[in-house]
Amino acid sequence: MASRPLIYFFCNPNGTSLQEDVIALAEGFLQLGVPFTSNCKYWRRSIAPDDYLFQPHPDIKPDDCDVVIVSYAVPIDIGPEFKVTRSPLPPWLFRIGRSYKSVYIDNHDGWLTVSWQTEFRQFDIILRSKLNARAGYPDNFVPWALGLDARILGATAGARPFRQRQRSILVNFGASHPYDHGARALWRRRVEPVVARALAIDKTKDDLTVEPAELYERLMWRQTGHRYSASYYERLKNAEAVACFCGELIPGLPFRAESVSVGGRKAQLRRRFYSLIAGALGIPPRSVQWDSFRFWEALAAGCVAINIDLERYGVTLPVMPTNFEHYVGIDVDRPESALAVLEDQEKLERIAANGRAWALEHYSPTAVAQRFLRLTGFDIR
Numbered sequence: 001m002a003s004r005p006l007i008y009f010f011c012n013p014n015g016t017s018l019q020e021d022v023i024a025l026a027e028g029f030l031q032l033g034v035p036f037t038s039n040c041k042y043w044r045r046s047i048a049p050d051d052y053l054f055q056p057h058p059d060i061k062p063d064d065c066d067v068v069i070v071s072y073a074v075p076i077d078i079g080p081e082f083k084v085t086r087s088p089l090p091p092w093l094f095r096i097g098r099s100y101k102s103v104y105i106d107n108h109d110g111w112l113t114v115s116w117q118t119e120f121r122q123f124d125i126i127l128r129s130k131l132n133a134r135a136g137y138p139d140n141f142v143p144w145a146l147g148l149d150a151r152i153l154g155a156t157a158g159a160r161p162f163r164q165r166q167r168s169i170l171v172n173f174g175a176s177h178p179y180d181h182g183a184r185a186l187w188r189r190r191v192e193p194v195v196a197r198a199l200a201i202d203k204t205k206d207d208l209t210v211e212p213a214e215l216y217e218r219l220m221w222r223q224t225g226h227r228y229s230a231s232y233y234e235r236l237k238n239a240e241a242v243a244c245f246c247g248e249l250i251p252g253l254p255f256r257a258e259s260v261s262v263g264g265r266k267a268q269l270r271r272r273f274y275s276l277i278a279g280a281l282g283i284p285p286r287s288v289q290w291d292s293f294r295f296w297e298a299l300a301a302g303c304v305a306i307n308i309d310l311e312r313y314g315v316t317l318p319v320m321p322t323n324f325e326h327y328v329g330i331d332v333d334r335p336e337s338a339l340a341v342l343e344d345q346e347k348l349e350r351i352a353a354n355g356r357a358w359a360l361e362h363y364s365p366t367a368v369a370q371r372f373l374r375l376t377g378f379d380i381r
Contacts, residue, residue: 004034005066005378008100009054010090012071013040016079018224019071020293021105021127024149026053028369032380037065039090043223045150047215062092062100067376070104070123075114080225094122101376103127107146109247109289111257115141125375130247130291134314135257142375143316146291147363148300151220155230156301159237162349168200169241169306172232182248183287183308186332191245194335195306198342199241206232227293233301240348241328242298244307247289249332252278257286287313295327299359304328304352318371319362326355 007029009022023043029036030053038054045051062068070089077085093102101124106115115126116138127144131137171192173184192201206229212218220228236242250257251274278285287308298305309329311320323329328351330338341347361367373380 003378004032004380005373005376006060006064007034007036008060008062008065008068009036009038010062010068010070010074010093011038011040011042011054012073012077012087013042015071015073015077016083016085016225017073017077018227019043019073020146020149021073021107022069022071023053023151024147024365024368025069025105025372027150028365028367028372031366032369032373034369034373034380044219047219063098065100066378067101067103068093070102072105072107076108089119101125103372103376105144106141107144107291111250111288127372127375130287130289131316132257132286132288132314133316134252134255134286136255143318145317145363146293146296147365147368148296148359149365151224151228152293152297152300153364155228155233156237156297159301162240162302162352163345165238165240166200166202167345168202168239169195169243170235170239170303171201171203171243172205173243173245181246181289183245183290183332186249187243187245190332191330191335192243194339195241195243195342198339202235202239204235233297236297236301236303239303240345240352241304241306241342242294242301244292244295244298244305246292246294246307247287249285249308249313250288251275252283252285253281257288284312284314287315290315296359296363299327299355302352302356304348305355306330308332321355321358325351326358327351 011019011022026036037057037060040056041052042054043052045053075087075089103125104115104120104123106113106126106128108114120126121138121140123140126141128141129144129146131143208226208229212221217228217230251271253274290308295305295307305327307327307329309323309331312331321327324341328338328341
């Protein structure tokens with residue numbers, strides 16, 4: 001059994017965006033008794049003024065630690081108004097002779113993110129959510145996922161038994177971006193009409209620009225970049241299913257996918273060209289940016305998470321879910337193939353229960369922290 005490492009978190013002290021990547025890890029370390037410190041106070045867990053998950057210790061420096069973790073909000077911070085602020089990595093991070101392992105967590109949207117830049121090849125590990133198995137990446141990329149944290153687990157606790165819920169599916173896209181996602185457009189055009197034959201469509205949305213009156217809700221609303229809504233979680237705990245479509249589907253070729261994953265007229269032309277070739281060869285599209293809080297919230301609440309068929313579209317996770325066992329994965333070219341499952345309430349109930357159990361087993365804070373420790377060579381079991 002390896003000794004418990006000392007972890008140093010480097011967060012964005014002036015950040016306005018949610019740094020969810022480090023929160024779940026720190027919560028898991030806390031549960032496992034793994035000590036950690038940080039460069040700043042971050043993430044209040046309650047309305048108590050100094051109840052911060054991350055607390056700096058002046059006597060502990062990065063060089064005293066075994067692992068340094070850099071949040072994805074450090075180089076690029078995107079606030080509630082979608083204003084982008086760029087900052088350099090800490091100047092001491094890659095100094096010669098360092099003894100700690102350096103880890104960057106990349107939860108950024110899109111394909112060609114900041115962690116593709118040459119400077120980031122110096123990280124020992126980059127934990128990249130939204131990775132795709134059918135494309136090339138830099139050598140230090142490792143698949144990761146958003147997963148669950150205490151906030152999500154607390155907000156989804158106390159859900160109704162499945163058979164007592166409304167036979168409905170929540171479709172409330174738009175909380176995270178002011179623009180549409182290609183996968184969500186496919187949902188509306190091809191998938192929603194099929195799903196509507198089995199489940200009532202609930203498109204209720206909350207006005208996330210309004211600050212909640214209740215103190216804890218207000219705190220979470222502020223800290224999550226205006227994503228927190230208590231009424232949304234109540235609807236979640238009373239619905240059978242949730243539509244979790246997110247991101248884009250790009251052509252199955254070429255292997256280095258950045259040429260078809262960016263915007264612009266030339267990229268669109270390349271996308272059409274490679275779509276024709278991949279289609280002729282029978283190669284399905286690939287998912288970019290599939291991961292979302294909605295997927296994990298649905299699983300935690302015991303809902304049926306309805307998403308794209310993750311395996312078909314190349315999604316890579318540390319532990320993959322099984323379609324029609326842990327979630328309902330849709331082939332957007334044949335959405336009717338899922339209709340029989342959606343119409344069978346007994347199957348949906350099993351999928352919802354299995355999905356929640358799978359998420360808790362593999363993507364709870366403790367599970368995520370244990371996975372991180374194994375990746376960095378500290379298996380403390």
